[in-house]
Amino acid sequence: MNYAKHEHHDFAGASAQALTDPPLQAALARLTDILMAGNRRSYAALADSSALRDHAKRIKEHALAHLDRYLEELEQTVTKRGGKVHWAATAEDARQIVVNIARQAGCKKAVKSKSMTSEEIHLNPALEKAGVEVTETDFGEFIIQIAGERPSHLVAPAVHHTRESIARVMSHHLQESLPDDARSLAMTGRRVLREKFYQADLGITGANFVVAQTGTIVLVTNEGNGRLTTTCPRVHVAIAGIEKVIPRFSDLPVFLKLLARGATGQTLSVYTTIITGARQPGEMDGPEEFHLVLLDNGRSKILGSPFRESLQCIRCGACLNACPVYRRIGGHAYGGVYSGPIGSILTPLYDSVSLNPDLPHASSLCGACQAACPVKINIPHMLIGLRQMQHRYKPARLEDLAYAAWKEVLRRPWLYRLSLRFAKVFLRLFAQDGWLRRLPGPGSGWTQVRDFPAPAKRTFRDRWKELNS
């Protein structure tokens, strides 16, 4: 499996189920209200935020347009600082590389800080098969791991859980009965995970940013598990998609200023951990070995395609929080590792355009995602681009013919007028004071919760003449 996605995912079914799950609906409303208020407040408070976002976007554009060069520079700088770079063309390669590192260093117990990339390559089962115990240490990810689920949000993986369900999952896992207040649950998490950090000999992280100029990786967390993961174990492996590379050290603050503001409204997340190589001589703590696994897994394919812009994503989750569709259906309905608007682009691109026909349509193209995105990714355009691409992958269907026929009508004003007249006469037969209570066929869903307007008795065209008399 190259991209962790439920096979035969049924988007329509999963989203319908989500819509009728009241606790989930409450959690999603809370999440999006709180985080979006933060996003708006902090963009407004940051002088120049729009210009800074444009600047961040240009840095990413530049980095991607010269990525080959920057990857080579990165390899040199990482090596200079005593680290080792590994090249993983596929998810399978990446899994193998990490397993080998663990084997060679004799590691048995791994702690992981939240990493969507490792989620994408399905790392945990591979390590466990190789006899390495893996513990997710982000509190939300820990819940997900012991519940045997997938994250439902880029930065709030357990948002679909309630206090009660977290208490249930943790009580079951620890075989003790835990109270369901947030503080004691979190403190129990601290106690249990501290033990894991104490024992761990391998720390696995992703990377929010990778700097070519200095061989630096950056981890952004609020809990501090990223710091513990890169402080306690003697080996550190970071896995990063190649799109994470930015050119210079001084480009980092541009993104740091935007990431937390966009994601939660914080000026900075609590911990920004900036790592350049392993522990240096004379230092008291930190890992003895540093490995950087650079992952392609479909990214180079996207790099050379019209969807390159999607590689600018810094995984902040703002587009999920802004999205009215995500707000209604949550992350699991999307069926992939990445959910929400950006997930609707990444899943088809990483997995397969033809096997994911629903996701590009799961958007009203309202543009709230782009407005919230720290790097202003034009998500609606890419969704449309994917829709366009789909037409190439499937045989012509009724829908294609209908659109083509409709276009032929619209190109001929006389035919357009005629069709309008026909539709009007026909539809008005069923209307009550100008509205239809039920539409047939594909329109029947629309009229479940709302009426549909019948064409007016006289079109604007008809009334234009009288306007001039």
Added chain:
Amino acid sequence: MTTREAFLQRVRQAVVEGNRLTAAPPMPERGRTGYQGAGADPVPRFCQELRNAGGVAHEAKSSEHARAIVRELVSTKSARKLLLSRGGIVERLELPRLLRDMGSEVLIADALPASTKDAFFQADLGISNVAYLVAETGTVVVATSAITPPSPLGKGVEGEGRRVGADPRSISLLPPVHIAVAQRNQILPDLFDLFDLFSPIGAKPQFPPSCLTLITGPSKTGDIELKLVTGVHGPGEVHVVICD
């Protein structure tokens, strides 16, 4: 072809193809874009931002005052095992002696054998120096090795030449309470100022320390119904004592 070459070859080709479809812009220059600064006096801005992030700022009028603040914090936390950084302001304030006199067990981090992680894990409170503070965000910057800022920007800490920093990672991480002691002149107005310290000299990159940590308030999680709980992994309390 090796794996590495095949990998890079694929990227190279994709770059060429992609650049045909999209623009390949030059490296943009930032200029003053996004620079927030901190006004005439960065101290109040720093304190305000730290408070917003849930941390506590203490402004000390004198060394004596700073010592009193630290003593007070240690005794209200009833902290017994203390982990301290070597050198810097921690030593200039003679905190090791002060706290030992109070009857606490004081461990100076780099006097420990590297293998005893137990001492790190058992400490109740950590007191560190800082490399810098950032006013814009209320951030404490700690570094694993000394930073030598290019003049004239960095005045550094008096008495140590221009070298600032050098704290083990654990002190500000493992104990449930973290106290950072700093001097006013360690405050940088804007996040950009911090990163610009590492601008390459000529064509030669300046490597940052093996670990540079930006700490902005106490450890937090919102994973339980978005209610903020502090101290889930890192310290639940962060105090910054700023000496004049």
Added chain:
Amino acid sequence: MKVSLMVTCLGDALFPEVGVATVRLLRRLGVEVDFPAAQTCCGQPHFNSGYHHDARELAKHTIQAFANKQLVVSPSGSCAAMVKLEYPELLHDDMVWHGRAEDLARRTHELSDFLVNVLKKEDVGARLEGKATYHMACHLRGLGLQREPETLLQNVRGLQLAPLERYDECCGFGGSFSVRYPGISGAMVQDKAALIEKTGADVVVATDAGCLMNIGGCLRRRGSKVKFMHLAEVLNST
């Protein structure tokens, strides 16, 4: 000043009174209006569904229909956005049509944009008694028209404006989206209708026929007392 009206296909067929109000309003403000009869639909449905080839033909048809060099005013943010933002890109590689697309894009204005930014009128002398609330159509975000409609509404005499919670959240229309995913779209419009009712307004105002048919249809089904009006109708009231 002379302008051409782009009434849009939905406006033509479903809400002709919006076009009528637009013409009367513009004339009252001393603007001459004509209606190029060849116009049909801007092609947005085709574009959004990924039928770019079809959309291109409809774009050319529309460009031809409005080839008279006058400013074009449309009581729809969505169609104005299609012309202004998408046409030039859609016809980017066409030596002949790209320039014409850019020309039409420059000449085209959504109604509130035209009133506030071209005519420089924030007060159009309208009067309407009652309490209204305003829903922002999504395409105004793309056009950068966050302020204009509300400014115009604030200056309507007799009209009290009640703020709408999440006023800029999509109502769930999205063209084919509302047909393909009526469950999600339905949940969105139900929330929208509930928030509108919560304001206690007599009328909800928006700038686009798509929003109005969706929100209006839902309010009707809910048996709500809240009426819906297009911005042009409000501004045309005296």
